[in-house]
Amino acid sequence: MLRLYDYLASGNAYKARLLMRLLDRPFERIDVDILEGESRTEEFLRKNPEGRIPVLELDDGTCLFESNAILCYLAEGTPWLPGDRLDRARVLQWLFWEQYSHEPNIATVRHWVKHIGVPEDKRALFEQKRALGVKALSVMERHLEGRPYFVGDRCTVADLALYAYTHVADEGGFDLGPFPRIRAWLDRVADRPGFTPITQR
Incomplete structure (x- = not known):
């Protein structure tokens, strides 16, 4: 197992x-x-x-x-990772972007706010990461115009990767109010059969 x-x-x-x-x-x-x-x-x-x-x-x-x-x-071998060459590359595109532009900012700010507090010597870095987190959310909001998911018309691992920290971004002080497409997309992902919340072991 x-x-x-x-x-x-x-x-x-x-x-x-x-x-x-x-x-x-x-x-x-x-x-x-x-x-x-x-x-x-x-x-x-x-x-x-x-x-x-x-x-x-x-x-x-x-x-x-x-x-x-x-x-x-x-x-691999499931609908969560497209077999089409271009669609698979687009999934990888968002996976790379998530780790470079999204997670280092939204997740780090959330970790500081929720778990350990913001160190005084990192206050300027905190504000920088918060601004970059908002920028990442803006990129997502723009991309979701006219699209139900990030790649094609079905949920893929690109969506799961981005969902993980976006849906708890409010725990880091990020306001999702100005991002209606993101909020609708979060609901679509959470509506999948078998979905479980982050707090479920």
Whole structure:
């Protein structure tokens, strides 16, 4: 059985957990308390030398890390990852963008606000990341004009990757009120059969 090394509040870990639930794929969830340093132990670093979650451990003990790589692995051969060459490239486009322009800003601001507080020496960086987070939301809002999902007319792993931190952006102080297309898209993703919230183990 697949094992997911997970931290419940992590949007990155939630991506993998959510897709496996949507696929109705059985897995064992192993909680890793990142705030207590459990991802920095020698045992865990053998699974992911970067010391981050999520990690997906396959039946043979092989470990895969990086949330969007895990999404692609799990989605292979399913409608969640298009077979068409261009559509697949467009999915990858949004997965790369999510990790470069979206997650480093929205997720980091949320983590500081919700979990550890904003360090005084990082106040300027916090404001910069908050502004970049709003910019990322604006990019998403613009792209969703006339589109139900990010690639084509069906939900893909691109949507799951972007959903993970967008739907909890308010926990970082981001106001989704000015982004009606994003709010409608969030509702569409959450309406999928098998959907489970981030708080569900």
